[in-house]
Each structure stands twice: as structure tokens, then as C-alpha cells.
Amino acid sequence: MNKTNLRSERHRNQRGPDWGRAHGGVAVFLTACITLFPQPAQAFVAAGDRMFPGTLILPQIAPTDEAYIQGATPFSGTPVPLDFRRTDAIWFFGKTLTEDLAIRLRDVYTRLDPPSRSSRYGWQTLTANAQYEAILDGPHEFLFSVGVDRQFGGTGKARVQPPGFSGVGATVPSVYFGKGLGDLDIGYLRPLAISGTFGYLIADKSPRPDVLMPGFAIEYSIPYLESKVRALDLPDLIRGLTPITELFLTTPAGQEHGTTTTALIAPGVSYAGEGWQFGIEAMVPVTRTTGKGLGVTAQFHVWLDYLFPNSIGRPVFSSP
Amino acid sequence: MRNRLMRRRTVITAVATSLLGFSSIRTAQTAQQAGMVVAASGQCFAEAGGQRRALRIDDPIYLGETVDVSAGAKLQLRMADGSIISLASGSRLKINNFGIDTVGQKRDARLTLTTGLFRAVVSPLSELSIFEVDCPAGTAEVRSTDWFMEAQPGSMRVGVLAGRVVMTSLATGRRVTIPSRWGAHLEVGLDPVPARLWRSEEFADVIARTDVS
Secondary structure, three states, X not given: OOHHHHHHHHOOOOOOOOXXXXXXXXXXXXXXXXXXXXXXXXXXXXXXXXXXXXXXOOOOOOOOOEEEEEEEEOOEOOOOOOOOEEEEEEEEEEEEOOOOEEEEEEEEEEEEEOOOOXXXXXXXXXXEEEEEEEEEEOOOOEEEEEEEEEEOOOOOOHHHOOOOOOOOOEEEEEEEEXXXXXXXXXXXXXXXXXXXXXXXXXXXXXXXXXXXXXXXEEEEOHHHHHHHHOOOOOOHHHHOEEEEEEEEEEEEEOOOOOOOOEEEEEEEEEEEOOOEEEEEEEEEEOOOOOOEOOEEEEEEEEEHHHHOOOOOOOOOOOOO | OHHHHHHHHHHHHHHHHHHHHHHHHHHHHHOOEEEEEXXXXXXXXXXXXXXXXXXXXXXXXXXXXXXXXXXXXXXXXXXXXXXXXXXXXXXXXXXXXXEEOOOOOOEEEEEEEEEEEEEEEEOOOOOOOEEEEEXXXXXXXXXXXXXXXXXXXXXXXXXXXXXXXXXXEOOOOOEEEEOOOEEEEEEOOOOEOOOEEOOHHHHHHHHHHHOOO
């Protein structure tokens, strides 16, 4: 499932989060995770010795057996009035069919809180994805995948969706890539990596517009620094961290139907344990048309191929 | 007169050589047997105390010996606990310890892979059992599993077909747990690289290199 689809809608109708409450809960959760599982990171999507951590805004760049839950209180935007508060709870499940091919399902349960009125609840459009890893070059820490999302029209509730979007499905062919810089002789910059995606959303019908959706993430992996460059005497918490910044753009292609170009930047950090990862990112609108204020999103990711390598975490079609 | 002296020297030399040989054989025979050769191809040797003997099928392997598999050769051992170790071409493995208790439920196996690649199918014993292999970069510890370890100058890597292996960096003490179908890499002086799924081609490669049949 391409998370960017959700963002393209989310940007229009958000309000700032409850920062105090969000910070407190996240801090407690993260502390509990690290206390309970103080082990070094595991690679989830990997090209050679390079691991690409799960991203919170952009889609995963290669097939894996995984599941996550994610919460988000995005920034305010249009067309939903600015005084609406929105909270999303996201679930995601990915299953490999072969080593190179996976299918995924994802949906979002949204709560909208208009001022002086009762809250609205409902599911967004269910999305399925198929992704195929076409190139994996371990020595050069490079991978390239292709995929397609299908948003099933009619599966979401109109009361939580932008006008005109409800009931209209879409198809999103996409490409994905990841490249680590560890094969270059650049010393302490070797832990840097870049990953990204480029999708083209084709709406089933008007007034939903077709949309171009490029996105990039740049990350500096402390686990890579410790295991491939130099072992610094850092605390356990720091050793498992990967600071990451995601950038996601949407721009209408063809008939705009009132939509405009949006840009979101999401700086944050992820911590990887044995078979799990916790990530948290701020959501910052880059342009006025994208929205106002700040949002926050947090994700708890489990890697089924690590935790259950011989059952649910195994490709459906695999050699014994 | 000179002939008699020569003959006496020859006899003394022969007796001394016999005594030394007997002594060394006796040392080998009294050393604890750790395993035996069950399959071999090419030239393989066991070395200890500066002595080197060629290995053939059914030959014993003793504690303290280093098994040397020449280039182009392969060797398979069945250890005292029933574990099977298959060594790839160009490997050197030292048997530091291979103790089994009287009821065969507790094992203390400590090996050193100086260089090369092996596959170990480690028999399941009690929780207290130790099966540990070290190399210059780190150690790998298992209970019961089917796994591979390769030691190269400056690094090691482990791949696991079944079970779990814990790989520890000698330099930093950091460890990584590797489940089945996963593998990990470790460079000298650094933390282990995070484990990742090994692809079927990677397993096929190490299986082929350690397949003696």
C-alpha cells in the first residue's frame, strides 16, 4: 500500500496535534521497548550490509513480511476546516509470496473532531499493493522495486473523506529504490543512504484528480556506523537509532479539480530492535497550500520474517 | 669396524624412531576422541604438536587437533555428540574442546575456525549445552541448529538454516541473534552488522561449498 495516497488526502484537512500528550505517551512507549528489548538493530529491508528502516510517510521499498500499527495527528489543512482535529489509526500487513514478490493491505481509521459538534468516525479507502523487487545489488547497497497500489472505491466512509473522493477508486503504479553510500570512500558519511519512490495516481473517475507522487528519504544509520565504519562507545539507545528525514510531494497531473501541489517534510528517528522498530516523525508542511502548523506520527513495526521465520514470516512459495 | 659402528648407529636410530613414533601414537590414542571422518574428498589432514596426518574415512579426530582441508578438498566429520560438521575447501578448524557428559545430554564444544567455511548440523541436547565457534572477529554460539560460518581475514559471517545462532563481536561484546533463514556479518573491531534475510542463492552457495557427497 502506498502511504502517499493517504497523505495526498490528509494534507487537505488536518489540525495540529496534542503535543504534550503525544510526547508523554511516545516517551513511555519508547522507553519500555528499549528496556525490554535492549538488542541491536536488525535489518528489515536490506541490500548487502545496508538496512533500510521502515519509513512512516513513504511506502516500504522492497517486499517483506511485516505488520505495523501507526498513529498520526497531522497538521491542519484544506479543504476540511482548519479547526477540525483529525486522528488516524493505521494498520498494515505485508506478506511475501516469493522472495521477490509481496502483497500488502492497508487501511486507516479516521476520527474527525469538528468544533462544537460530535466526532465523526470511519474507515478510509482500503488499499492493496503488489510489489516486486527487480534489482538487488548487495555490494553496492542498491535495490529497485516496482509495484502497483489499488485503492478500492466505495470501501471508505464519505463522512471522513474529502468531498468528491468518496467512492472513487484509484490505481497507482510506482517505482521504489534504495541506495546506501557505504560502498564509497567517504569515511563517516558512509552510513548515509537515500531511498525513494515515484508514483502516478490514476483516479477511476472525476472529480478525483490524477496525481504525481514523488518522495525521498535520507537517513544516517548509527547501526551502520557502529558495524561498518567505527565502533564508537555510544549508549544502547543511540546505537539503534537512525535519524531520518522524509520528503513527500504531490502535484496534480492533468485536470486539477481544485487540488494544488503539496509538499511535506518529516524529520524524525527510528529505533530498531530484534524484530521490531519504533519510529516517530514530525510532519511539517512546506508550502501554504499544504497546510499549517505541525503534525506528528508514530509507528510500531514488527518484522514477521524475523519473529516467525518458519511460519507466517516465510514466503508462501519458497524452497524448503 | 666402521661398518659395525654404522650398523650400531642405524639400529639406535631405528629404535629411537620407533620409540618416538610409538610415543606419539600413544599420545594420540590416549587423547580424547572428538569425532571421526565420515566423508572426504581431496587431501585433508589433522595437525597437532607439529605432526600432521592424512585423513581418510573412519579416521578419528582428537581434541586439540586442527583439521586442515586443502584447496579443492572437502571433509565431513561426525562429532561425539552426533553433530555433523562439513568443511569447505581451504578451511582450518581446531577442536579446542568437545566434552560430552556420561549420559550424553550435556555438551561443551569449543572450536576455532581460523579460516574457511563450515556447515554444522548441531544435535539437540540440554539447555546447558555449549557449542561455540570462534574466529578472529568474534564467536558464534548455538544450541541445536543447522548453520554456516565463514571466517575470512578481518571478518566472519554466519547463516542459519534452522534454529538460532548468537554472534558476538570479540572487540565490542555486542551480539546479534540470527534466526533461521537469516544471516549476519561481522568485521574485526566493530559491532555485528544487523542480521538480514539471506536469499536462497546465498544458502545455495554455502551448501554447495560444504557438500561432500
